[in-house]
Amino acid sequence: PADNELLAAEADALGLLADTGDEHAMFFPGLLDSFAVADGRRRLRANAMTRLDGFVNLEEVRGRYPKGVHPLDMAWTWRRVLWALGGAHEVGVLHGALVPSNILIHPAMHGVVLADWCYSVTRVDTTYPPLKAVVGARRDWYSKSILQRKAPTTAHDVALAARSMQFLMEGADVPNLMKQYFARCAGGDESRSAYELLAQFDTILERLGAPYYPRLFRPLNW
Secondary structure, eight states, X not given: OTTHHHHHHHHHHHHHXXXXXXXXXXXXXXEEEEEEEEETTEEEEEEEEOOOTTOEEHHHHHHHOTTOOOHHXXXXXXXXXXXXXXXXXXXXXXXXXXXXXXXXXXXXXXXEEEOOGGGOEEOBTTBOOOOSOOOGGGGGGSOHXXXXXXXXXXXXXXXXXXXXXXXXXXXXXXOHHHHHHXXXXXXXXXXXXXXXXXXXXXXXXXXXOTTTSSOOOOOOOO
């Protein structure tokens, strides 16, 4: 029962995300139903979502690649994460917990889904309310202002997602331009939109040249 409020937040968020259109919907879980389950005198909230066969989270990917994922494999993941965030932020939903366990990929199809919207908050007028909860295992990834329950901005989503990419590549040979870019994003004060950061990232790939640009499909061994 203590999680009922979080499950309700997830259902509300997924309802809004369903309105982002076909170009974004593939990046979010599909909500089939949200309902209450009786457990004696208690009422438990439950959300039923579409299955995501073949998807694994970035914790699992990192476990498979202990020396770090190649930046080329990270690049397609990051580009899709930013596109998904752009759609979510447009409809006024902030994920709040984009840690590795909540970013899912389909290695063969290069699919990406952002999971666990229980931590999300919805924009009221022009601001977001404080987060209701944080992921305890990644508490040290959150900024001091978030832990002090101050109003988050979309930069919070970008910062946690960027830290997830750094975690994914840790130990790999990462170009300096890319390192600097992710350091800025992970700092938590990046005011540019997810779409703007995507365009900036594509510029970096172009500047790096081969094998980063032109972009080619690269299978991720799984």
